[in-house]
Amino acid sequence: MIERRRNALGSAYRLFYENPVHLVKGKGVWLFDADGRKYLDMYNNVPHVGHCHPHVVEAICKQIGTLNTHTRYLHENVIELAERLTAKCPKELDNVMFSCTGSEANELALRIARTVTGGTGLIVTDYAYHGNTKAIFEISTEDIPADEVPDYVVTVPSPDTYRDGLDADDYANHVHAAIQLLRDRGIKPAAFIIDTIVSSAGVITPPGHYLKNAAEIIRAAGGLFVADEVQPGFGRTGKNFWGYEVDDFIPDIITVGKPMGNGHPIAATIARSDLIDQFATHSQYFNTFGGNPVSCAAGLAVLDVIEQEDLQANALQVGQYLTNGLKALADKHDAIGDVRGSGFFKAVDLVTDRDTKEPAPDITVSVVNALRSNGILTGSIGKHDNILKLRPPMVFSQENADFFLGVFDEVLGAITSPV
């Protein structure tokens, strides 16, 4: 199967794990492989309300058997979903434009920002991921080779207070410096864009008033603040519905994607209508599949389930329980340098030495593969690939947390203290 796959899909694809998983079924927080083995899914945020949630499946199947067209005909679903999304935002963010992927949502955000500001300059955190299209690959500092970063893209440090020892003001000063660098190059700033949980660099809750200050700084320079909510959005962080709400400010544009349709390809760019109005004088927007009745049925059903099953509160409560459990394990295992994150978006920073905070990528890859062997799916992130990322579906329970904590304890013990 791996060979057939390699022949047909080519060499640019990769598989997770030393021993890849062949999944055939999913239900709630569980995934099942072809041999009937089950895995606790602590990796996938896309099946936000749980794999194959019956309410979402039913909504999609009902609509797909009835009508699936596009936004150039009138349909209730696209209007209702736009209204329900803006109801989750401050009143200033009153327009929604639909696309299919986070890449497309970010593409549109940058097109709007560049059109409205007349600038081209972009400021982005280092080691970020925002998507795979050309303009978004250019700001996906995790992936793009340093010598290919265009002169209109300037990076600022991810606000990693654990490793850097800097504070919110220090990080905001880097935004100032980035604007100055763009100006030195003769480039007008268009936007500051940030994944508001700084996922790729290690799941970092932006400290203090970093976001608010960054927004003030970019606006003073004539640019916009774009909050990439593709990963932290939809209640995942527990305390808030959007990641940016850790600070007291309102972004100009927010982008959403992955969890929005529980796996159905749907994404959106939510912005102030005055920005959209200015953009519209320059360009119409049409996305063949974006905002179609089926995609919107999926989006509506996901919002239903989040509300009906009170999943944001679950993320807050069980997320805290998980944090407590991880912190208790840190008392026992020196390899745990830091436990951070919020709700159901957690990071365990693994180190070889707590004082020097020397990253432990070897331990991390062993942990990820051992967890997989023990029926738990996770992944690793960070510049040094030494951070265990925990990001389960929102229906993850205290019982699931106990199962994970027990296995993680054993696995970490076996790896870090070999006989």
Next chain:
Amino acid sequence: MIERRRNALGSAYRLFYENPVHLVKGKGVWLFDADGRKYLDMYNNVPHVGHCHPHVVEAICKQIGTLNTHTRYLHENVIELAERLTAKCPKELDNVMFSCTGSEANELALRIARTVTGGTGLIVTDYAYHGNTKAIFEISTEDIPADEVPDYVVTVPSPDTYRDGLDADDYANHVHAAIQLLRDRGIKPAAFIIDTIVSSAGVITPPGHYLKNAAEIIRAAGGLFVADEVQPGFGRTGKNFWGYEVDDFIPDIITVGKPMGNGHPIAATIARSDLIDQFATHSQYFNTFGGNPVSCAAGLAVLDVIEQEDLQANALQVGQYLTNGLKALADKHDAIGDVRGSGFFKAVDLVTDRDTKEPAPDITVSVVNALRSNGILTGSIGKHDNILKLRPPMVFSQENADFFLGVFDEVLGAITSPV
């Protein structure tokens, strides 16, 4: 409803028709509005095998209730779909990479072309549409304002033999000239990209050996030939499965989208594995939703139906019947300047004068709206917006054609010969 939509979606969206259609149901070639009125769909190519085709609906619903993950786990569907797609291509085109939209498929094609060739220059026909992301908007010469076209994008005339009176060699010479222009600017060519039925400029079957010659010319200059098959692909032109097959050559990359999942967001970039291998040394590729088990189930089901219901043959046969009917109407109505296209992708070029070929946009907009009032959905295209575009689902029958031809006859008579 229009006001709610305007408030929630903003001003960059537009609706079809003076009197927009509020659709609630679709079945085969028919769409139904909220008042129970039915419309013959001669516009939508996305529901390729017919609205809400039961085989496709069933395949999607079965998979979506079973498992929906991504390409970093093993799954049979993505492998099988890639194998079945490459089986529809010459053996040289042996790798498939999945995304969600035509924009994304073209983004990836250009990223591959630029990485492999080391060039940035792109040659594209004038008045083309390839998508809405930044890099693709730059080559969507239908939409981008002329003063925003970057210096690495050079246009060549759409091969519109009806209006220009040029031949295949003349058009190929323009590709030569475009390469020279790029070189004069110090830019290395990366690719020539063309929608192989030249849809936006008026549904044009590339004449003679234009495509083959263009491929030879771009390759001699170190670039690649990208066939955008998003619209003509999947048997729509009747005679061939892909649009480029009107000529005797093999593209380096082909991109597919719209009809591929019958409305489910799925797209792909099909390329030679040596190109993918070179690209992979530079960059991995991951698309969260691209190639997921549900999208691939949709893609497989669409291929099943095309084969089981022999829809390519239907497009050829009924398409020819439609052409004959339209040509008969041209004997009666002077406003019909030209009837062209292939299979179920037809254009009726409406003019005020057959000798001067003066475009008749006023007649065209009246025809489109009158057809809508009479229960037939179509649209208009072309630089002068004077071309009626006919692009029905592939299950369109001879009876449907007769219905359309009768109404079109009446409508055209009423509009062009007012009492």
